[in-house]
Amino acid sequence: MSSSKKSRIVKFKTSDDKTFEVEEAVAVQFETIKSMIDYVCANDCTIPLPNVNAKTLAMVVEWCKKHADERDQLMEVDVDEAPGAVLYDLLVAATYLRVEDLIHRVSQRVSKMVIEIGKLPEEEDVRKTINIKSDFPPQVEEELRKLRRTLGPLSDVLVLFVSSGLLE
Amino acid sequence: MMMMANELPEDLVTLILLWLPVVSLLRFKCVCKSWYALITHQNFVRKHLLHNKNSNTHLLLHTFNKAMDDYVVYMISYEELQISLTQPLPPPFFGNGDTFCISVVGSCNGLVCLHEKRLHNTVKVVVWNPTTKETKVVPKSNLPLFAPAEYCTHIQSMGFGFDAKTNDYKIINFVSMYEPIWDYFSEDINEKICQKEVYSLSTDSWKKVDGPQCFIFEEVPMTYITGMGSWLAYVDYVSQRDLFVLSFDISDEVFLKTPLPDNVIGQDLLVLNESNAVVAPRTVDEEWPEVCYDIWLLLKVGVKDSWTRLFTIEQSFAKIHRPLGFWKNDTMLFSNVDEGQLVLYDPSTKQMTNLQSHGDCESMQLVTYMETLVSVEGGNEFEDQDNC
Missing domain, CATH: 1.10.287 (Helix Hairpins)
Structure with a gap:
């Protein structure tokens, strides 16, 4: 392991058993694990993420890699065209890792879908669509x-x- | 789309629902018990209010509509100044026609307080949420019971606002009591007893508060700026009239007086850039009857030296009946005399735009408004102290 702070790598294991190596600059944006980075790197640990799969983690990492001012542009494509199930995974991951900007963005996008559902004429259709x-x-x-x-x-x-x- | 909402933790559901407009949320109350409980919970209502505060501003224009022969309110989108909705007043008033005079006391966090008068007597006071359509009739004031025998009582003016410290909505009454032998229009303060009382929506009761002896200009509506209501008030002395802005701190229930600048005769009190502004007519030339209007801004309530004259509007447009409020970049909204229309006036270009609302210039009132879930049954106690 390198002693230089900038090039440290944080390892994650996703729910589908894949190991991810994430640069520290990205990992510090995960509020949940921010405080344990030093310990994890020093002891060469892998952080398990039981409710985040590899595909979703890749999206979260991609989001965090971009600078704040570029994010909206990037996610305009990724988030706005993602189907509901992907958004759901992304929202669970973002809340679990506590990436505030991403939570904000995804929940806003989901709410737009929910508004459309709310326009369905029958209560039962509304319930079916959101599976309640x-x-x-x-x-x-x-x-x-x-x-x-x-x-x-x-x-x-x-x-x-x-x-x-x-x-x- | 599979949202699997039943598996979504409640805090995630909250995150998503916070973005929804009130009409959608009213719909989702019917989905299941837990969503009903979430959406009607005081904490969610408050979070939703704060979350949407900056993206949800409307103007609410209250006026008598001759074609409909009744009072109506127009919802006007703040950004585009377009009428998005026209609706009649709620059931306690609906169909009363022109027998009564109904005015807007104030608008705050989505609640609108309405006051119905017949001649000089208060008939009804109602708190209304135009979006959820809930209404509540406010109980009658009990001050008249304590008036000296044979005295008449009369509500001069009212106010409505939010007490952030106790999460409560309050109504203020300015009551004057006088012996019937005195003329109602008498403005000698010694002939009348002026009292004030405050109503709390959460306790559903009135109580008396102390304040300065003075009169309020009845035809000038209150202004409301974050927890502070203000009125244009006066006291007459033998040789002069003292004019001032009377302000009331809704949380602490104390009054503050700010005298108007010397020799300024205020005619209207409006909100401009989150401060009180007085509109004062001034004679341009003694030989010519034309007047212009000075706009004075009060930077700090209670400090007479903080009045600043912002700009002057020339009397080049005789058809203006009354200033109703300010919009962006110091542009002003007026009612015009002919058609009872709402008109936007830009002092820098002297251009006027007619906003196509049909009303009656005498009854027109304009307040800012936002769509919220806030209940007319009053703010419950805080269940937790988080302020998000």
Whole structure:
């Protein structure tokens, strides 16, 4: 291992069992492991990342390599065109490693998708798309359906539910 | 797309939902119990407010619409100055037509306080969130109960604002009490009792606060700048009238007086660059009835020497009824006399732009507004102390 601080390498092991060598300049941007870099390098340890796969880590590293002012340009392509599943992995990785700028960027991108989902006419379609099952009592579900048919947008009827105690 | 939201930890869900506009969030409340709980939680409401503070500014124009024969509010996007939405007032008022006079007391964090008057009597005060459509009728003040027997009471002016220290919204009432034998219009301070009281949304009750004896110009709405409400006020003496800006610290509940610059007769009080600005007419030439308007900026509340004369608007446009507010680069929004239209005036180029809103110049009021989830049921206690 080199004694020069600049060329130190931090080793990671991803969830799919691949070993990654990351330059220190990049690794310090991972807030979660920043404080353990000295120890890890001195003892030649490998940091396990149980919920980040190799493909995702490569994207995170790529993001961190670019200077802050170039990031938006780079990620405009990578993040904006990535499908939901990739974004999900990226968001989990970014939060686990605590790369704040990346969290910001990805969550904003995901929110744009979520806004579109929110425009679906049926509640059930919304739930299917985000893979959530309704846990409202059946009578609430039935009321929601009925009221929406007669009153239009659901947001207006929610007040009724709260006051009727159905959601408690 | 598979988002696997059920596997996403709650803090990640929060991160994503913080970016959503209020209308989307209202929709997502219906998805499941945990999302309902998250979106309605006081902490999320507060985080969402702070997260969107700089990207979510609108102007809200309140006016009487003759075609609809009722009061309406126009939402105007701050950046483009385009009307994005026209909506009637909420159910407690809807359909009351022109029998009553409804004015906007103030707008703060997405809540709008409305005041309904008939002649000089207050009929109703309502707190309204135009985006979630929630409303709350504020209970009647109890000060009149303590007025001396036979006295009339009258709410001169009101204010509305946010107390960041206790996460609470407050309404201020300026009440005057007088014996019926005195003329209502009497401006002798010795003939009237002036009292102030404060309403807290979280406790849903009024309490009396002490403050200086003075009158508030009823037709001049309050200004609200981060935790401080201000009004144009006066006290009449035998030979002169003392004019000043009366400010009220919403958190500490104390009043501050700032006298106007000498010989300046303020006509309107507006917000400019997060400070109070007074619009004061001045005669250009004694032989000519034309006036111009001086814009004075108060840099520090309570300090008379901090008034600065910013610029003067010449009276080259006689059809201007009343200044309503400032926009970017010191441009001003006026109501015009003919059509009850909102007009943008640029003092540097002297250009006027008509913004195509249909109202009535007497009732027009303009406040800044943002879409939030803030509940009209009042700020709950803080559950944690993080301030993000």
